[in-house]
Amino acid sequence: MTQTLQAKDIDLRYLIDNFGIQLILDKQFFREWQEDLPEITELDKQLLDKVKFGYLNLLNYPTLLEDVVRMAVVDPILFIGDFYLAPFYVKSEEPIDIAVPDEDTLIKGRIDTLVLQDQLWVMIIESKKASFSIEEGLAQILAYMLGHPHPDKPSFGMIATGSEFIFVKLVKEELPRYSLSKGFLMRNPGNELYDVLRILKRLTQLVVSENISS
Numbered sequence: 001m002t003q004t005l006q007a008k009d010i011d012l013r014y015l016i017d018n019f020g021i022q023l024i025l026d027k028q029f030f031r032e033w034q035e036d037l038p039e040i041t042e043l044d045k046q047l048l049d050k051v052k053f054g055y056l057n058l059l060n061y062p063t064l065l066e067d068v069v070r071m072a073v074v075d076p077i078l079f080i081g082d083f084y085l086a087p088f089y090v091k092s093e094e095p096i097d098i099a100v101p102d103e104d105t106l107i108k109g110r111i112d113t114l115v116l117q118d119q120l121w122v123m124i125i126e127s128k129k130a131s132f133s134i135e136e137g138l139a140q141i142l143a144y145m146l147g148h149p150h151p152d153k154p155s156f157g158m159i160a161t162g163s164e165f166i167f168v169k170l171v172k173e174e175l176p177r178y179s180l181s182k183g184f185l186m187r188n189p190g191n192e193l194y195d196v197l198r199i200l201k202r203l204t205q206l207v208v209s210e211n212i213s214s
Contacts, residue, residue, distance in 0.1 A: 007096070007109025007143045015142055018100045020175045030169040030179035032156070032206060037198040044080055048193040051076045055162060055186055069162035081197050087208070098147040107143055134159050134166050134183060142178060145170040156203045158196075163187065165196045167203070 015021045024030070040048075055073050078084060098107040137159045145168070148155040157168040167181035181199070184192040 002104045002106055005105060005107045007098075007107050007140050010107060010139050010143045012139045012142075015139060015146075018103065018105075019146060021142065021146075022175060022177045024177050024179040026179075029177070030167075030181065032169065032203055033167045033181040033199045036202060037195075038201045038205070040194060040197055040201075044197060045191070045194060047076070047080050048197060049191055051080075052186060052191050052193055069160070073162050074160050077193065077197060077200070081200055081204075083200075083204070088204070096144050096147040098143060107147075109140065109144060134161060134164055137161075138168070138180075141168060142170065145178075146172070146176060148172065153207075156207070158200065165192075167199055 012021075027034075051073060058068065058072055078090065082088075084090060096107075096109055099105070100107065141157045141159055145155045145157055148170070151172040154169055154171045157170070159166050159168065163186045165184040168178060169180075170176060170178045184196050186192070
């Protein structure tokens, strides 16, 4: 009888034991979040400043729930980055099933926000409660990324808590390997959302280019 697990209940130990997933610390493995980042416009920066100030204002009225974080932070970033325009579109609450190798187990879950390009996963964006740490969403987003239908291509994700953003790269191959960017914090001086948007645009360019060349 097939056992069904919820993706939200999966932890890193489960992914290590059942999928052999490995954390790669070598900086060369995930250079995409650091190199050849596109510039953003002054208008983009002005809008991202409003996103940051709006979020900091919301912190004065706890508790920030997932829907509020998404509405106030994640959705505006997607809008500013033109991810709602062709050739992209966004599907919310996308179901995903992942079979555990050599076991009668399915991992089932739902993705909060999924950016697609011609049915190809560009990135997965998980919005969590503002009080959560990035670790709360890491195993969940990796479980979703393991369901990527193109095992020969890397997949990218971004976890957003509202106060922090971090990017993820997963390469499946024989044994799945993943790596993380540094964390980008809302409370840091300046506005690190500039870098968040630039990285999103860069990862999108890479996936679109790879899709066209294939």
